[in-house]
Amino acid sequence: MSRSTATRDRWALEFEARAHAHWTTVRTEELLHGKAVLIRPADAALLLRALGLLNGDASMPPAQVRKYLQINHMVGMLGPAFAELRARHPRIRLLDAGCGRSYLTLLLAWCGARVWRHPIEVLGVDRNPDVIEECRRRTAIAGLDELVRFEAAALDGSAAAAAWAPHGVIALHACDTATCDALALGVGLEAELLAVAPCCQAELARGWADLAGRETAGELAPIWNTPHLRRETAAHVTDAMRMLLLRAAGYQVAAIEFVPSEHTRKNTLIRAERAPAPDADAARQYAALVRATGGVGLALEHRLVPHRRA
Numbered sequence: 001m002s003r004s005t006a007t008r009d010r011w012a013l014e015f016e017a018r019a020h021a022h023w024t025t026v027r028t029e030e031l032l033h034g035k036a037v038l039i040r041p042a043d044a045a046l047l048l049r050a051l052g053l054l055n056g057d058a059s060m061p062p063a064q065v066r067k068y069l070q071i072n073h074m075v076g077m078l079g080p081a082f083a084e085l086r087a088r089h090p091r092i093r094l095l096d097a098g099c100g101r102s103y104l105t106l107l108l109a110w111c112g113a114r115v116w117r118h119p120i121e122v123l124g125v126d127r128n129p130d131v132i133e134e135c136r137r138r139t140a141i142a143g144l145d146e147l148v149r150f151e152a153a154a155l156d157g158s159a160a161a162a163a164w165a166p167h168g169v170i171a172l173h174a175c176d177t178a179t180c181d182a183l184a185l186g187v188g189l190e191a192e193l194l195a196v197a198p199c200c201q202a203e204l205a206r207g208w209a210d211l212a213g214r215e216t217a218g219e220l221a222p223i224w225n226t227p228h229l230r231r232e233t234a235a236h237v238t239d240a241m242r243m244l245l246l247r248a249a250g251y252q253v254a255a256i257e258f259v260p261s262e263h264t265r266k267n268t269l270i271r272a273e274r275a276p277a278p279d280a281d282a283a284r285q286y287a288a289l290v291r292a293t294g295g296v297g298l299a300l301e302h303r304l305v306p307h308r309r310a
């Protein structure tokens with residue numbers, strides 16, 4: 001064992017002991033107010049420290065309580081979808097597309113190891129190299145190096161993702177068309193589960209902006225002519241189009257509110273699981289929706305081609 005590994009292990013043991021001493025039943029109850037959570041501070045001290053949710057003395061900064069509750073809620077919502085992957089695969093491989101500072105990446109790997117007792121390996125991909133460096137630092141603190149790896153790359157050019165053959169692809173708030181990149185990647189690699197929480201859906205709004213002010217704009221002119229309404233409406237129509245395209249590509253799809261809106265307004269989760277056959281009517285419904293909303297569609301419509309692995 002190298003000296004730095006021994007030092008890290010000693011620090012980890014000391015920190016876990018500190019967290020156990022700090023997170024008494026009373027303090028834990030004051031934090032949780034009776035909520036049942038998967039990730040309790042006394043058990044997940046290294047993970048929460050890595051994610052910046054515990055101080056060096058193992059207390060939780062008041063400003064981080066909301067984030068802590070949010071991540072627990074998120075994993076709880078995703079749990080049932082992972083139960084099915086667990087039933088099918090002895091080791092689950094996930095791709096976290098646009099992983100940012102790796103909250104979900106590390107949470108899922110940790111829950112696999114410590115809650116579900118079923119290994120989950122996660123590849124996190126993000127185009128920002130500084131963020132990926134921070135992810136690697138966090139992973140080492142959490143002690144999850146054997147389960148988690150990262151690549152600094154754009155999703156549509158990620159060599160590691162193309163070689164990963166993930167069972168599931170997740171993308172939490174991958175901005176604008178990066179969510180479509182994640183879906184295209186997941187469908188192309190024949191992932192069984194896709195779970196994306198979109199944000200900043202701007203592609204349709206850009207197309208609709210070109211229609212604003214035209215005499216031919218029709219009934220939707222009040223929306224196209226009002227930038228705020230255009231953006232808000234486009235976000236929902238974008239997600240409806242994504243759902244139809246996924247159905248046409250052979251997935252059964254649901255959209256749910258995955259964290260209460262007091263945590264974030266970007267709280268729609270599109271969850272898609274591979275279906276026995278594509279929905280034969282979905283492409284027609286997509287085309288009808290595009291026609292009804294000004295004729296502007298998503299570039300994704302040309303990208304969802306399942307790629308058969310040899």
Ligand SMILES: C[S@@+](CC[C@H](N)C(=O)[O-])C[C@H]1O[C@@H](n2cnc3c(N)ncnc32)[C@H](O)[C@@H]1O
Nearest residue numbers: 098099100126127128154155172173174175178
């Ligand atoms: C709002 S952050 C969300 C990060 C993380 N998923 C989370 O929820 O904490 C979006 C991340 O997606 C990354 N991103 C955006 N477009 C991308 C693309 N085309 N390829 C790879 N990463 C991308 C950004 O660098 C950023 O870190």
